[in-house]
Amino acid sequence: MxxxxxxxxxxxxxxxxxxxxxxxxxxxxxxxxxxxxxxxxxxxxxxxxxxxxxxxxxxxxxxxxxxxxxxxxxxxxxxxxxxxxxxxSSFDVTAPGLAPQTGSVHPLTKFREFVRDTFTKLGFEEVYAPHLEEDEYNFGLLNIPPDHPSRDLWDTLYLEDGRAMRTHTSNMQVREMRKRKPPIRVMTFDRCFRYENVDPHHSHTFTQFEVLYVDKDVSMGQLRFLSDLFLKAVLGEKTRTRFRPKYYPFVEPGVGVDALCPFCEGKGCRICGMEGWFEIAGAGLVHPQVLKNGGIDPKEYSGLAWGFGPDRMLMIKQGIEDIRYFYEGDLRFLKQF
CATH class of the missing domain: 1.10.287 (Helix Hairpins)
Structure with a gap:
């Protein structure tokens, strides 16, 4: 061509x-x-x-x-x-348009707002503490010296400069006691970090909620009241709670807070592992040495600390079987809320 x-x-x-x-x-x-x-x-x-x-x-x-x-x-x-x-071509301006896809609030964020509102009504103020923390605030001032065997329970991640990625929200306790004068009512809802294998019930990054109340004549009765009030608000009015003796170095006495399984009402089912009860929180009266470290006279004042894992509580409330769903960003999961 x-x-x-x-x-x-x-x-x-x-x-x-x-x-x-x-x-x-x-x-x-x-x-x-x-x-x-x-x-x-x-x-x-x-x-x-x-x-x-x-x-x-x-x-x-x-x-x-x-x-x-x-x-x-x-x-x-x-x-x-x-x-x-x-x-x-014809175009009907009165025809309904295509509805855009809308997002929704993350379930943990919703739960955080609920928890914050509940304790704000009781007079608690939300506070924050560093994620990268000095060893003394994370352990030493909480009655956990360097040679204390309980340090092994926290699987701590350390930086080269000696600071730790905080293992619990209790690192706010002494810091807040040194800033304030009793009565002290503070709460925190934030992330913690531990060197743990990831599985359906454990993660290296997780959320904790904790309250600290320091005043004259604070007792286990007030601790029981807080537990019952909050757990009934979350799991329903039929919820029953119990205290079991449990050891935490920064409280004395210490208790584990259990809630009756809301799905089987104590009879035992797959969700509660046939136990009939869930371990929900850890709590106790603030140890006198921790009060001293915070600049508060334990002979005049006492305090309570009460905390739980919001991830786990939300798993129980919603029947969710894997903690990783909260952090993977899978829309198939998030769209259910």
Whole structure:
């Protein structure tokens, strides 16, 4: 196929084109980098005489210009035709539109707001403590010296400068006692970190909630009241609680707070592991040494500390079997809330 034949074929094809995508295909076929016109241009250097090369170049460029003109003319025709079709089409402005997809608040964030509102009504103020913490606030001032065996329970992650990624929200206790004078009512809801294997019930990053109340004559009765009030608000009015003796170095006495399984009401089921009860929280009266470390006289004042894992409590409330769902960002899970 020579140049003249290629021009005739190109102009004929362009005249028959009926859409913009077809027109683009024709343009690439004839004027693209590997198109027919460029192939002719690449053969010019093979001509033996300078005069012939000059004539061939001028003629091929003229053909290229004719094809470009035809393409531009056809492009205008097709666009005008498209606009006319739009003008003729009907559009019902009263028809309902497509509803956009909307997001929702993360279940842990919802739960945080509920917990914050509940304890704010009881006079507690939300406070924060560092995630990267000095060893004394995370352990030492909480009655856990360097050689204390209970340190092994926290699986702590340390930085090279000696600071730790806090293992619990209790690192706020002495810091807040040193800032304030009794009565002290503070709460914190934040993340903690431990060197743990990830499984359906454990994670290296998790959330804790804790309250600290320091005043005159604070007793286990008030601790029981807080536990019952909050757990009934979360799990329902039928919820029963119990205290079991449990050891924590920074409280004395210490208790584990259990709640009756809301699904089987104590009979035993798959969700509660056939126990009938869930361990919900850890609590106790603040150890006198911790009060001293916070600058408070334990002979005049006493205090309580009460905390739980919101992840676990929400798993129990919603029947969720894997803690990792909260942190994976899977929309199939999050859209259920």
């Amino acid at each position: 020579n140049v003249v034949e290629a021009e005739g074929k190109a102009l004929a094809e362009i005249a028959q084109v009926s859409s913009l995508p077809e027109l683009e295909e024709a343009r690439l076929r004839y004027l693209g980098r590997n198109g027919i016109v460029n192939q002719f241009l690449s053969e010019i250097p093979e001509l033996p005489r300078q005069e012939d090369r000059k004539k061939a170049g001028g003629f091929i460029n003229a053909v290229k210009g004719n094809i470009e003109t035809a393409l531009e003319k056809k492009d205008r025709e097709l666009r005008q035709k498209s606009l006319k079709e739009i003008d003729r």
